[in-house]
Amino acid sequence: MQKKPTYEKLEQRIQELEREAVRQKKAEEALRKNKKMLAEVAAKNEELDSFVYRVSHDLKSPIVTIDGFVGALREDFGDVLLEDGHKYLRYISDAVRKMELLINDLLDLSRIKRVTRKKTGFSFARLVKDVLKALQPQIKARGIVVNIQENLPVVYGERRRLGRVVDNLLTNAIKYIGKENPSPRIDVGVEEQDGQKVFFVRDNGIGIEKRDFDKIFQVFQRLPSAKKQAREGTGVGLTIVKRIIEHHGGKIWLISEPKKGSTFYFTLKDKEA
């Protein structure tokens, strides 16, 4: 009496296993295809980085020429140029300056993954203080109070590049602190989130709409509100920040509300064993 259902069950089980094997095979196939696609995308990205690097590099040379001869014209023929002539030369110089910033940012961006520098352990507080020193004129001009949390930990990574992260985040915070802000303030610190050290740069500036959170990390994306606040800016700064953090095995995100301010959070990997 018991034999039949057992046999049927066995049959059923075999069929299930067969179906499972087919599913597994399909999944393996899909995984293999995805891996191949990922490798292709990575190769294309690398190719694009190297292309951007080469082009940006080649653009540097004509810029040296343009600005060099604007200077030479001013020096050698400045006294025979009319006022308009000087104005036109100023326009050229300003354009060169913008292009130089853009080229340097693109060079930096394309270099992040291609070149890895030596990682060391260093004081995060010291790094923040070093960066702040160079930003003092802008901070003073806007009357911003900057508060650095005490007892910031030692971090492990490429010091110069993490300096760039802090510099770009602080520069952004200063730029978008808001012209009408009565008590501009920036906080730099670290907090624990889900058992993980999370660093932050917080400002009480103009803030960002939630729908733009992802957009701001994309290259050449400058929000209209950002353009209104600051004319300068290449739209590459936060992309560089994101790439450097990811290059260090960390993550970056933000919480922000218009007119209340933004907090940029990031994690860093501890020293590899």
Add this chain to the structure above:
Amino acid sequence: MDYEPSNILLVEDEEAHAELTKRAIRKAGNANRIDVLTDGEEALDYVFNRAKYADKAKYPLPGLIMLDIKLPGINGIEVLKQIKDHPVLKKIPVIMLTTSDREEDITRSYSHYANSYLTKPVGFKEFEERIMQIDSYWMLLNKPPILEA
């Protein structure tokens, strides 16, 4: 061996950059003569006194060589290598002057014993100042080597 320590040899294929560099060197006023060459092969002919530069009295060895990396034909690194491989020429200071800040260019230059590596800055004043600094260091402060054949 004809040698004129106050002469500068500038190897630069960009006419405009050569013009700006010459202008700054002249302004510094320490060099006697600046010869500009636009490709690597010519630069080697010049320092080895070959081909149209065979006349040693007319083309004495310079006291300083300013060398760009990106040159048509034989590039700057190869020119540097050949100079530094030569028992006499290797004593002449060679400064790499380029827009490239690529780590591989810097590493390769020093591997072939470049005496200095400088990038051309953007900005008229910055460019001029850098050239004038190079000029006053190498032409005034630095004691040039004594070249013996």
